[in-house]
Every structure is written in structure tokens, then in C-alpha cells.
Amino acid sequence: MYTASAGSKESSDCLITVRTAENTKVEVTSIVDPLYHDQIVTLINQILKSYDAPRVHIFCEDRGALDYTIKARLKTALERLGNHAE
């Protein structure tokens, strides 16, 4: 099992941890959970689909990150996971 992460828990950032898994699963906790939880999950799923990512468990701890930050952190974490697996 491989794990990688990217980002931080600073304001306007998110910490994304990805782990190889048998099935893809996305979990999100957010300081703006009621408003943006579903939107963040949808965004992550969109990126996973476009990235042709392997099956992974993704855990996103959001601190008010905008979409561009979530995309960037997720892509970084996936690339780091790929580097671990090589």
C-alpha cells in the first residue's frame, strides 16, 4: 500500500492524502462543509476521471481552498503516489 500527500492545513489550502486501495473512495472534511462538501467531492471525482488515476482512497482536509488549489494539491499527491509506486 502506498500513501502520498500534498498541501497543508493553512488557511485557503487543503491537505490531500491519497492511498492505493481496492476501490476508489473520496472523503472530505471542510471548514465550509455544509456549503461546499458536495462540490469538492464532485471536483475531486472529475479530476480523478480526467487523470485516469488508479484506484485510490482520497482524504481531503479543506481549509477554504479554491478549486485551483484543490486541483493542484490533488494532482501533486497523485504524482507523488505514482513516484512511490515506481
Added chain:
Amino acid sequence: MPNKSYLFISGNKPANIQNADIFDADAVIFDVEDAVAPDEKDAARQLIRHYLSDLYPKDINVYVRINGVDSVWFDVDFASLDKAAINGIILPKATDASISACEQKLNKTKKDWDVIALIESPRGLTEATTIAARPVVKALMFGAEDYSLAMNIDRQFADMALNHARNTVALSAKAYGKEAIDTPYPDMRDQTCFEEETKTARKMGFTGKACIHPAHVPFINKTFFPTDDELVWAEKIITAAEKHPNEGVFALDGKMIDEPIIAHAKAILAEANQDE
């Protein structure tokens, strides 16, 4: 017109990146070099790339300080900005050889980015004029911290050595009509010294100054903008010149006024009008 203020922003801090255009700096420099730890440079590249793609800053010139030509990250930094609509790059530890290598890379990848050469080593300083002469170079920027380290001098107390270096950077840049950007002032607590250094930079002929904290931007902008006295003087010169259209030189208030002085007055007014 030259940019007066250049604000450095760490390339790995979303909170700072997405506020790049609210501080009134003429230019922002997203930094993937010294402001980002080696293990986080991949994250910074992705963050900058997605920010520029999704939320391009408004009414501000955008530069990226990439890692040096001799570093393991130069090529990947370059590639990560492939589709980025930036004005240019800052090349750290600039020497004539590194600028040449960067120029070849730009030609090969058909990019029309400006290059700001960061002069922060003894060798870079001795080659400043040659670097400024290269068409791809838009500006020379002086980096006092790394320069002081290389020279083994104390940045805080080495006025004589540093002013010589600053003068050389300003002179070399101006010799080829390039912008000259002074080094950032590092101590946020010392406003007096920051202001003195900024005013000195203007007197040395620098066209702007870099900074690492947004609070320094307003004073830099004000210092490198024509003063009220300069504007009054310039308008007086132009008005007088219009009254002597066919004379190569004339007297005004007991002083000789010729073409270079008139050109200087025009430049001051142009600079003021550019910012309005």
C-alpha cells in the same frame, strides 16, 4: 514604462498567491526558488500553473522566479510554465553563461518571455554589463542577500560594498536601456532603514525595487513616481520649450535649457501620465 514595484510571493502559499493583485504592486513574482523547500517544488509548480490557468491576476505583470540553470529543477520549472501567460521569468544567480543557456531554451521552445537577470554573485556583478546587453534581458535585479553571503560580508553593515554593487547594477542596466530593480529590504520591523534604502535606490538610478512584504509596496510606488516638485519643474520646462520652438538652447530662471533637459522633462510627464 518600467515597473516600480515587484512583489515576491511564495509559489506554495495559496492564501498569498490568490491575493497577488490586491496589493497594488506593478508586478508580482511567484517564487519556486528560494521561497520553496526542495520537497515542495513540485507542489508549487502545480499551484502556480493552476492559479494562472483558472484565476489569472488582474492588471498586474506576472513573473516566475524559476530555479537556476545549474539546478536539477530548471528544465521541469520551464516545462511547467509551458502554457502560462506570464510576462517573463526571473533567473537567479545570473551569469552571462546562464543567461545564454536560458536564451537558447527560450528560442528552442519559442517563448517570448522577458528575462530579469538576478545579479546576486560576484561573478554576476562583474558580468552585469554583458548580461544587460543581451536582447532577451528586460531588467537587472540586484540580490543583496546571496551577494553578501558570497562576499562574506554583513548585509546590514556593508553599505560601502553593497552600494558599489548596487551602483554597478543600475549603471549596467541603464547602459543598455534596461530596467534596474533594487534588492528587497528584508527587515519588516525597520521602516526607517527600508525607506532610506528605497530613496537611495531612486537616487542611484534604479527604476524600481523588489519587496517581500506587501506593506513595502506603497512606499516603493510613491518613491519611484515623480514628486510634485519634479512634475512642476517638468511642466515649466515644457511650457518654456514651446515658447522657444526654433532654439536649440535657451535660458530659464538663469539656467541653460537644452534638448537633454527637455527630454528629461518629457520623460517625467510621460511617467506620471502612464500611471493615471
